[in-house]
Amino acid sequence: MAVVYTNNLIINGGTDYSQEYEFFDTDGSAANLLNYSAKAQLRKHKGSSTAVTFTVGFVSRTEGKIKLSIPSWTTGILKPGRYVYDVMFTKPNGEKDIILEGNINVRAGISTGCSFSSPSSAQRLCIAVIDESSSQSTSGMSTKWEQFRNTYPNRTFYLLQPTTDGFGDQVDNANYTTLRCPDNFLNETTVNTGRLIGDE
DSSP states (O other): OOOOEEEEEEEEEEOOEEEEEEOOTSSSOOOOOTOEEEEEEEEETOOOSSEEEEEEEEEEETTEEEEEEOHHHHHTTOOOEEEEEEEEOOOOOSSSEEEEEEEEEEESSGGGGGOOOOGGGGGOEEEOOOOOOOTTHHHHHHHHHHHHHHHHHOEEEEEOOOOOOOTOOOOOOHHHHHTOOOOOOOHSSSHHHHOSSOOO
């Protein structure tokens, strides 16, 4: 998957944007994205100091499927015009590759541009900080995760675990075992995305 794909996009201001992609290895088989993380941003130009970040969801890691999305309350504040974007994968070994890039034409909304609404409950970001496993069982945590996903299927979810290794430490399977994470947790979340808060 060393090839960089080019795909130009159109985003209508004030609307919810989403697009799914499938990636393949050079032999034509679906790319296996287990333990990959991804980041995608759009900027006015490559040297711009400000960016809008896409939400990157892994629709199916084993089938090489991801979904890029930006909510309406973010597209609604984008000025019409041309932008650039790219998508970067971080492999399990830490190697980073740009795998998708292109131009974005942001068009002004008409009907949708007259009002602004805050994120709904289902669209809000959820950050959970776990500092101990307590007496929770794996089956109990699986039930709670299933209830959360059924109630909020579109909500972005981050799981933070404080460690003695320092801020931003990468996790492995032992961490998920300790936290009683369900088997499907890794397939439905983004792993090792790096720092949510920058150094500056």
